[in-house]
Structure formats: structure tokens, C-alpha cells
Amino acid sequence: MAQAARIGSAAALAAAVAAVAVAGPAAGAADWTVHTYTAAFQPDTLTVAVGDSVTWVNETPARHLLQFSGDPTGAGAAGVQVGLARAPYVMTVRAPGRFPYRCPIHAMYAVLVVAPGAGGGN
Numbered sequence: 096m097a098q099a100a101r102i103g104s105a106a107a108l109a110a111a112v113a114a115v116a117v118a119g120p121a122a123g124a125a126d127w128t129v130h131t132y133t134a135a136f137q138p139d140t141l142t143v144a145v146g147d148s149v150t151w152v153n154e155t156p157a158r159h160l161l162q163f164s165g166d167p168t169g170a171g172a173a174g175v176q177v178g179l180a181r182a183p184y185v186m187t188v189r190a191p192g193r194f195p196y197r198c199p200i201h202a203m204y205a206v207l208v209v210a211p212g213a214g215g216g217n
């Protein structure tokens with residue numbers, strides 16, 4: 096009984112590992128960082144590829160908002176809005192396009208440009 100359960104777990108684990116290998120980030124996917132300062136995003140224009148990840152890091156004690164026009168994640172939202180406090184915010188981009196965003200609290204503006212991925216991985 097216990098032996099069968101262990102074999103079952105091993106098979107499930109192997110399946111999970113295989114699934115991750117198939118569904119994981121596309122080869123060559125890059126990670127980018129945008130720093131959020133008192134009155135500006137740095138860089139204020141960032142061009143990435145579909146499948147890349149972008150991390151926003153808040154370098155100030157103040158809370159900021161990331162208010163996007165459109166949805167770079169490809170989930171289809173009319174606009175993505177995220178509060179940026181102490182913890183970084185990580186987004187995997189899945190939708191090609193030009194996505195302006197702002198922090199309305201501090202009148203900060205920036206643009207995320209998502210180029211279509213070479214592998215068509217979206």
C-alpha cells in the first residue's frame with residue numbers, strides 16, 4: 096500500500112516536471128527591471144519581447160500606482176492597475192503592443208513596448 100503510494104507520487108512528480116519543462120519560459124526570455132523613484136520611472140521607455148518578464152522595484156518609501164492603458168499580460172483587461180508598495184511587482188508580458196502607464200499619485204509617465212516574440216510564443 097505504502098509502496099504503491101510512493102510510486103504514484105513519483106509518477107505525479109515526473110509528470111509535473113515534464114509539464115513545467117513544456118510550459119516554462121520560452122528559450123531566451125529575458126527579465127527586465129524598472130526602478131520607481133520619487134518622480135520618475137527608470138527607464139521611462141522599455142522595449143521587451145513577448146514572453147519576457149518585467150519587475151517594477153519601488154526605490155522610495157512612498158506607495159506608487161502602475162496604471163496601464165491596456166493589458167500587457169494578454170489577459171484581456173481594459174487596463175491593469177497595480178499598487179506598488181514595498182514588494183516588487185513582476186509581470187510576464189504576453190501581448191505585443193505599446194502600453195503607456197503612469198502613477199497618477201505623482202504624475203509619473205512611462206511606456207512599455209512589447210515586441211512580438213520571435214518564437215510566436217503567445
Ligand SMILES: [Cu+2]
Pocket residue numbers: 158159160198199200201202203
Ligand atoms: Cu508614484
